[in-house]
Amino acid sequence: MPDGNVEFYDKCADFYDVLHGERHEEFDFYRHYVPASSHVLEIACGSGTLTDVLLETAASVTGIDASVAMLDRARQRVPGARFIKADMRSFDLGMQFDTVLCPFNSLMHLSPHDSLTALSAFAAHCTDAGQVIIDVSNVDDRFLSPSTPEQIISRFSDVPSGRNLCGWERSEYDRPNRLLSVHWRVEDAETGETVAASSYTQRILSSGELDRLLESAGLRPVDKFGTYGRTPFGPGCPRQLFVAQPLR
Ligand SMILES: C[S@@+](CC[C@H](N)C(=O)[O-])C[C@H]1O[C@@H](n2cnc3c(N)ncnc32)[C@H](O)[C@@H]1O
Incomplete structure (x- = not known):
């Protein structure tokens, strides 16, 4: 499945x-x-x-x-x-x-x-x-917003490539189904190029x-x-x- x-x-x-x-x-x-x-x-x-x-x-x-x-x-x-x-x-x-x-x-x-x-x-x-x-x-889901803007969650140096990277995240919360969808992206801090991106869900x-x-x-x-x-x-x-x- x-x-x-x-x-x-x-x-x-x-x-x-x-x-x-x-x-x-x-x-x-x-x-x-x-x-x-x-x-x-x-x-x-x-x-x-x-x-x-x-x-x-x-x-x-x-x-x-x-x-x-x-x-x-x-x-x-x-x-x-x-x-x-x-x-x-x-x-x-x-x-x-x-x-x-x-x-x-x-x-x-x-x-x-x-x-x-x-x-x-x-x-x-x-x-x-x-x-x-x-x-x-x-998680007290009363504090989860229906959607959040994309924001930086971390900055780090990628060891193999030596590039400086930024992790970004935004989310949506489907309150009736208690389902949080998180959209995640890693960007090259210098060029702005997206290096990897994906999404996951979590049930509250x-x-x-x-x-x-x-x-x-x-x-x-x-x-x-x-x-x-x-x-x-x-x-x-x-x-x-x-x-x-x-x-x-
Ligand atoms: C939050 S990470 C936790 C990883 C690790 N236990 C830790 O403490 O860092 C969640 C893990 O669940 C795995 N996972 C998600 N759905 C799964 C499934 N249906 N069966 C087995 N593993 C699953 C993911 O591949 C991922 O490695």
């Missing part, structure tokens, strides 16, 4: 790491939560930034992603991990893991129906005593909706945090960070 979001990551893979800055607090959360010597499945592993951190203590890390370009980067960055091209909406690796995690908003790329099939697959890949960790933004997940999806997928939340520093979840928190166990 074609997926426009995966095309987006194929096109932005060269710039993904530089566009997503420091993530130390997030990485420390996983260092705390993923038991040493355990077997970990990272869903939508992207370019392997977090995979590298997980492999500091895990016995093994398997990463799945649907973007070939992102997986290429991950394989170069973390040769000690195993990477598999798979669609998180429906996959069967034929084995279970102590920790199954889907970090950094990746679940927001899916429709409600696809989120449910994905979460069910996460639960099926988790051992009885294992844990599933889901991390998405907690309310806290109640995610609770219901987890329950329908056979997952029972044991912890729900609102920050990577493990503040208990509450209104206005930036994250919805669930630690859940499979109901068997």
Whole structure:
């Protein structure tokens, strides 16, 4: 099944790491939560930034992603991990893991129906005593505007070409469907030439909706945090960070 979001990551893979800055607090959360010597499945592993951190203590890390370009980067960055091209909406690796995690908003790329099939697959890949960790933004959509003008989100130097580049973004929000469309473009800062451009969508997940999806997928939340520093979840928190166990 074609997926426009995966095309987006194929096109932005060269710039993904530089566009997503420091993530130390997030990485420390996983260092705390993923038991040493355990077997970990990272869903939508992207370019392997977090995979590298997980492999500091895990016995093994398997990463799945649907973007070939992102997986290429991950394989170069973390040769000690195993990477598999798979669609998180429906996959069967034929084995279970102590920790199954889907970090950094990746679940927001899916429709409600696809989120449910994905979460069910996460639960099926988790051992009885294992844990599933889901991390998405907690967005109050009253503050999302129907459309935003294009604006610069970052300036950076492209290492292979030596060019100075600018990342631009504009967005539209479809409130009835809670769907945010983000249009992204990288431009040569000197010539104004567009070097890469693509779009992705994110579903704004309310806290109640995610609770219901987890329950329908056979997952029972044991912890729900609102920050990577493990503040208990509450209104206005930036994250919805669930630690859940499979109901068997
Ligand atoms: C926000 S990035 C997160 C990447 C990585 N986990 C990180 O922490 O940097 C979202 C990832 O989800 C992947 N993705 C999107 N839709 C997918 C799908 N249906 N199946 C598998 N991967 C998907 C993209 O290719 C991308 O690598």
